Amino acid sequence: MSLTINLTVNGNTQSATAEPSTSLLDFLRDTLNYKGTKLCCNTGECGACTIIYNGKPINSCVTLAADANGAEIVTIEGLADGDKLHPVQQAFIDTGAVQCGYCTPGYIISVKVLLDRTKEPTPEDIEEAVSGNICRCTGYTKIVDAIQLAADRMAGRS
Amino acid sequence: MDYFEPKTITEALSVLAKYGEHANVIAGGTDVMVDMKYKEEPGCLVNIKKIPGLDTIQENGASLQMGPLVTIRDIETSRLVRERLPLLWESCHQFASLQIRNTATIGGNICRASPSGETLAPLLALEAKAKLAFRDGEKTEAFSSFFQGPGKTSLGSKGLLTEIEISYPPKGSHGVYLKHAVRGAMDIAMVGVAVLITADAGNSSLQDVRIALGAVAPTPIRATKTEALLRGRSLTAALVKEAATLAASESSPITDQRSSAEYRGWIVEALTRRGLEQSWKAASGKEVV
Numbered sequence: 396m397s398l399t400i401n402l403t404v405n406g407n408t409q410s411a412t413a414e415p416s417t418s419l420l421d422f423l424r425d426t427l428n429y430k431g432t433k434l435c436c437n438t439g440e441c442g443a444c445t446i447i448y449n450g451k452p453i454n455s456c457v458t459l460a461a462d463a464n465g466a467e468i469v470t471i472e473g474l475a476d477g478d479k480l481h482p483v484q485q486a487f488i489d490t491g492a493v494q495c496g497y498c499t500p501g502y503i504i505s506v507k508v509l510l511d512r513t514k515e516p517t518p519e520d521i522e523e524a525v526s527g528n529i530c531r532c533t534g535y536t537k538i539v540d541a542i543q544l545a546a547d548r549m550a551g552r553s
Numbered sequence: 554m555d556y557f558e559p560k561t562i563t564e565a566l567s568v569l570a571k572y573g574e575h576a577n578v579i580a581g582g583t584d585v586m587v588d589m590k591y592k593e594e595p596g597c598l599v600n601i602k603k604i605p606g607l608d609t610i611q612e613n614g615a616s617l618q619m620g621p622l623v624t625i626r627d628i629e630t631s632r633l634v635r636e637r638l639p640l641l642w643e644s645c646h647q648f649a650s651l652q653i654r655n656t657a658t659i660g661g662n663i664c665r666a667s668p669s670g671e672t673l674a675p676l677l678a679l680e681a682k683a684k685l686a687f688r689d690g691e692k693t694e695a696f697s698s699f700f701q702g703p704g705k706t707s708l709g710s711k712g713l714l715t716e717i718e719i720s721y722p723p724k725g726s727h728g729v730y731l732k733h734a735v736r737g738a739m740d741i742a743m744v745g746v747a748v749l750i751t752a753d754a755g756n757s758s759l760q761d762v763r764i765a766l767g768a769v770a771p772t773p774i775r776a777t778k779t780e781a782l783l784r785g786r787s788l789t790a791a792l793v794k795e796a797a798t799l800a801a802s803e804s805s806p807i808t809d810q811r812s813s814a815e816y817r818g819w820i821v822e823a824l825t826r827r828g829l830e831q832s833w834k835a836a837s838g839k840e841v842v
Contacts, residue, residue: 453656
């Protein structure tokens with residue numbers, strides 16, 4: 396059996412069908428062609444598949460595509476404004492917080508949600524916001540630097 | 554695989570009755586999705602997230618009622634839970650990652666019945682009750698009899714958890730949840746210990762004490778012998794030590810990839826000691842000497 400899923404992705408209304416067992420991640424990547432969101436552990440442990448679901452960061456690999464019916468989704472493709480990158484994306488580049496880059500979209504999504512919520516994140520806020528994202532290149536120091544830089548820029552401090 | 558999105562509990566129960574053991578109930582999906590990918594697809598998936606009214610936290614007199622679809626993050630961000638049930642709050646705060654907490658539900662954590670389920674020891678210590686729905690009626694059951702083994706509950710394949718009720722502990726109570734894991738986030742407890750104590754009016758002895766242990770037996774358990782040893786007594790360092798040793802002997806841990814059984818026993822001892830010391834200090838303002 397196949398289900399019809401109507402949802403909004405990055406502000407665009409979309410409609411497509413999915414099998415009941417399909418994950419939201421596979422639906423986004425393979426059906427709707429949003430390849431920016433990454434498939435990695437596929438068990439909800441690494442955070443590479445993080446997307447924003449009705450305002451909250453979630454692991455799309457352990458969410459049913461069916462649960463996206465009627466939902467508002469934001470993926471990494473939805474952050475830039477035309478050619479102008481989102482401040483979090485720009486800060487990751489400027490700080491050198493990207494090594495192999497596979498975890499980066501998930502990190503940037505988690506950080507965007509954090510900085511939408513607070514302009515002055517404490518080190519604890521930062522740690523909590525990305526505690527579900529794993530960087531296997533282990534470039535954590537630069538990632539934290541990038542988050543701080545993005546926060547400063549978004550608050551007009553830098 | 555057949556798929557249903559029932560709109561009522563009655564509708565969900567009739568699907569469960571039809572498919573029996575071939576049906577899997579899914580809510581947040583953080584465990585069920587992994588099983589579907591790496592084990593076997595069930596014959597039928599019953600997504601209960603469309604049933605209205607199961608996702609609220611409500612205060613009713615001196616108790617809190619929670620729907621099974623309340624997410625771990627809902628609990629973590631509930632001022633009511635943080636103020637009145639800090640023991641439960643702590644276990645939700647230490648739960649997996651933000652992404653998982655945004656999706657995983659309290660009902661899922663309970664019905665999964667993993668011995669290491671993060672919220673289970675706190676629910677046992679709080680003497681919380683489960684409201685269960687079956688086709689032939691509803692019943693209320695204490696969690697102490699609800700958990701029957703790893704992945705096994707008194708729901709069997711036919712029932713649905715519809716509410717969790719938690720009475721507030723009496724005045725003078727304080728509880729702590731202590732988890733031992735290697736990593737701060739995204740890690741499953743090697744041992745989880747929930748301690749809830751009630752000091753007497755003069756803060757001189759333990760009017761009541763409840764100790765629940767997670768991840769060290771086929772189900773989360775109450776350390777009832779340890780509780781009996783402590784009840785009515787004044788806490789001294791020697792008594793705390795004796796209680797901690799007894800709690801370890803009440804556990805029956807296994808050796809697995811996270812730790813050896815022997816190590817888990819030591820951790821039960823250490824966390825029980827710390828739990829008693831910390832909760833006594835918080836409840837009475839006094840150190841254990």
